[in-house]
Amino acid sequence: MDLLRVVVLGMTLVSARAGVVPAAPLAAFPAPAAYAAFPAPFTAPVAAPVAVTKLDYADAYPQYQFAYTVQDALTGDSKAQEETRDGGVVKGSYSLIEPDGVRRTVNYYADPVNGFNAVVQRDVPVVKAFPAAPLLKAAPISAYAV
Structure with missing residues (x-):
């Protein structure tokens, strides 16, 4: 006790x-x-109201551009991305190799009027042709007779 x-x-x-x-x-x-x-019930603490201030951005017309690529021969990782922004318009693309070996490329465009739009493209993989194996001829049936 x-x-x-x-x-x-x-x-x-x-x-x-x-x-x-x-x-x-x-x-x-x-x-x-x-x-x-039990004498006192548990009560949740009351949060004090927080004053929200409006942020003023110094750059009224933002612009940027970036790009990167990854080509790792050890792991087979292959991907790339590039993007540009000019005011309210953003354009870019990215690509990667999917698990089945096909490269997927996404080209996108976004602006305040049309919103975000993307076009996805899958490249057709290159299939390597192997020469056919030579056919074997079976021995005549008389060769198997006892």
Whole structure:
């Protein structure tokens, strides 16, 4: 029973310190037989309102351009991306090798009037032709006779 009182006291002190349950003296806790009528319900802390400020951007006409490629012969990873922005218009593309070996290329364009538009293209994989194996002729049936 003493361990239970220590645990309850510790939880109450931690909660009171966090501002969740008001601190109560040890004498306010009921006897172990009366724990069903725990005195104080737990309440969630109330968050203070936060003032929102409007940000002013220095660049009224943003422009940027970037590109990268990855060609890793060890893992077979092959991908690329490029994008440009001129004011509210963004143009770009990216490509990658899918698990089946086909290169997928996505060309996209976005602006405030038309929104985001993308065109997906899958390149046809190059199939290597192997020469046919020579046909084997079966021995005549008379060769198998006993």
